[in-house]
Structure formats: C-alpha cells, structure tokens
C-alpha cells in the first residue's frame with residue numbers, strides 16, 4: 253500500500269488531538285457551518301453536549317474534545333472512527349502525521365503507524381506535492397520524529 257494513504261485507524265483523532273486540533277481562521281467558518289448538519293447535531297446531542305458550547309470552543313481556535321483523559325477524542329470523530337467533517341477538516345488533520353514547521357523543518361508524529369515509513373521517504377527527498385509546496389528543497393531539511401501531544405503541551409505551558 254502507498255505509505256501516503258491513511259490507514260484510517262483513527263489514532264490521530266484520539267492521540268495527537270489530546271490538546272485539540274488547531275483551526276485556522278479560514279477553516280473556522282466552514283467548521284462552524286457544519287454544526288447545522290443534522291447528523292452532527294444528533295452526534296453532539298448523543299454526547300450530552302450543547303451546540304452553543306461546541307461553537308464557543310471552536311471559536312477559541314481549537315476543536316473540542318470529548319471523553320475521559322487519557323485519551324480524549326475529537327468531537328467530530330464518529331463511532332466508526334470516521335471524520336464527520338472529512339472534506340473541511342483542519343489542515344493539521346489533512347497532512348497528519350506530518351507538520352511543516354518552517355521551510356526547512358518538518359516533524360512527524362511517531363504515534364501514527366505510518367510514521368517510520370514516511371520519515372524514510374522524506375529523508376530520501378521523496379516529498380508529496382503538498383509538502384514540497386511548503387518547504388525549501390534547495391536547502392537541507394531537518395526531519396524529526398516527535399510526539400505531537402508532548403510538544404503541544406509544552407507549548408501551552
């Protein structure tokens with residue numbers, strides 16, 4: 253299988269997101285609009301949550317989490333491990349387990365089962381287009397495996 257194909261294990265929606273996936277300003281409107289969807293409304297209600305609280309949390313710039321810690325899971329992860337806002341999910345989710353920190357620095361979340369293979373591929377300068385567009389391929393790129401959760405927590409402290 254192509255290593256760039258997600259295995260849909262759902263791990264990232266309940267591991268790296270223990271701090272809540274960040275939502276960019278341009279993504280926020282679409283995600284807030286999705287709260288009008290009847291399936292999403294029902295999902296929120298079934299989790300004993302209020303739409304108004306979910307909306308408020310999204311407005312802080314992070315998707316809300318549910319469940320007991322550890323690990324919590326993203327509110328938009330369905331019972332069958334699927335993303336309920338797949339088409340409009342935040343960039344950080346789209347490119348997981350990769351995060352381009354700067355044009356010369358990439359980190360990979362070691363919790364993703366594909367992390368090791370992806371790291372190997374990147375170290376061999378095999379970049380998919382969405383990564384190539386964000387880096388400076390003429391300079392040497394630092395590629396590092398990290399736990400996104402630990403990193404995000406230390407950033408917040």
Ligand code: SF4
Pocket residue numbers: 258259260261262263264265348349363364365366
């Ligand atoms: S942890 Fe990796 S393989 Fe699993 S769903 Fe997330 S991105 Fe896909």
Ligand code: SF4
Pocket residue numbers: 264265269273315326327328329330334335336337338341342345
């Ligand atoms: S938005 Fe979707 S892909 Fe991202 S963490 Fe939530 S359920 Fe997972």
